[in-house]
Amino acid sequence: MDPKIKFSIYDEPGELRALRQQVRDFVKVEQDAGRISPSPNGYAEIDPQFSRALGERGWIGMTWPKQYGGHERSALERFVVTEELLAAGAPVRAHWIADRQSGPLLLKFGTEGQRREYLPRIARGECYFCIGMSEADSGSDLASIRTKAEKAPGGWRVNGSKMWTSNAHRVHMMILFARTGPRGESRREGVSQFVVDLSAPGITIRPIVNLTGEHDFNEVIFEDVFLPDDCVIGTIGEGWKQVTDELVYERSGPDRWLSTYHVLTGMVEKLQDYPSDRRRSEIARLVTRLWAQHQMSFSIAGMLEKGQVPNTEAALVKDLGTRFEQDIPQIARELFPQELRLEFEDELFNESLRFATLYAPAYSIRGGSKEILRGIIARSLGLR
Secondary structure, three states, X not given: OOOOOOOXXXXXXXXXXXXXXXXXXXXXXXXXXXXXXXXXXXXXXXXXXXXXXXXHOOOOOOOOOHHHOOOOOOHHHHHHHHHHHHHOOOOOHHHHHHHHHHHHHHHHHOOHHHHHHHHHHHHOOOOOEEEEOOOXXXXXXXXXXXXXXXXXXXXXXXXXXXXXXXXXXXXXXXEEEEEOOOOOOOOOOOEEEEEEEOOOOOEEEEEEEOOOOOEEEEEEEEEEEEEEXXXXXXXXXXXXXXXXXXXXXXXXXXXXOOOOHHHHHHHHHHHHHOXXXXXXXXXXXXXXXXXXXXXXXHHHHHHHHOOOOOXXXXXXXXXXXXXHHHHHHHHHHHHOOHHHXXXXXXXXXXXXXXXXXXXXXXXXXXXXOHHHHHHHHHHHOOOO
């Protein structure tokens, strides 16, 4: 019987290993020059100068056509660059959403004008995007959105609000998911996507400060915002199909299992000074899970390279990755309790663990809650 969920093991050829080394060498040069430095937030830092430096090296928009500022490299090459930058804790957050999913969405469903307007700027590390999906009282249940775009002469009028919008206050554009027609029986009908300039009149961005004290999330309010017809992405009413394809990019990459990687590497370093059989065993289990996540995510990159849309595999990687990211700070606190951590001269480890502990609950929500993800997996297996 043909399996519903498929993963393949890829042997990494020499050219990909060489590319890994190029990224490592580049990051080391940037660190040695003092242009970037380790952060308790890991890779979740915004540095426009670093984003532009990556653009100059051709490491943003890697798989896109050259005519749109891309470099026509493989999805596996992009995966290698992405994984190395995240593992190094490089500050990639400014361009992250645009490179990971907004650009590919516009490439697949956008108009020629949209591609020429935005993709070259994204690839240069100069134009940043956020995701306008989630809303209050809906969360991962995207079909229940209430933000409406109603037809008007020459365009659309948008009213409503988006919640938990990461970095809306620091980026230029949003991909907006809005209701443009009746729900229909499935609730997935009558939804569409728009590209929105966040400086447009009628848009208000209100900060939401999270448990770590960071202003990351925002509420974005639309009050009679006019969007010209050329802001429509794809086909009106086909937004559900489009957003489902987009979520493959959001859920399957290494950013969904490397958020607390710097805490894991910190534990490996601390093991040298504080050895024990239990610490060695627990850390080894985490490293084994890390390798499994790498292989599964790398396999999805291979599927994307072939033009496939592995929605179920992406949901599985995201669900397993969430648990992995949350387990790391929990196990770190057990293996290196507070009284022991007071002895550490390395404050970065303690601050990284504090940040990861406070932020960990969000990992099971962003990119789709675990309940939504497991529902996707169950449907694929015929269990619901």
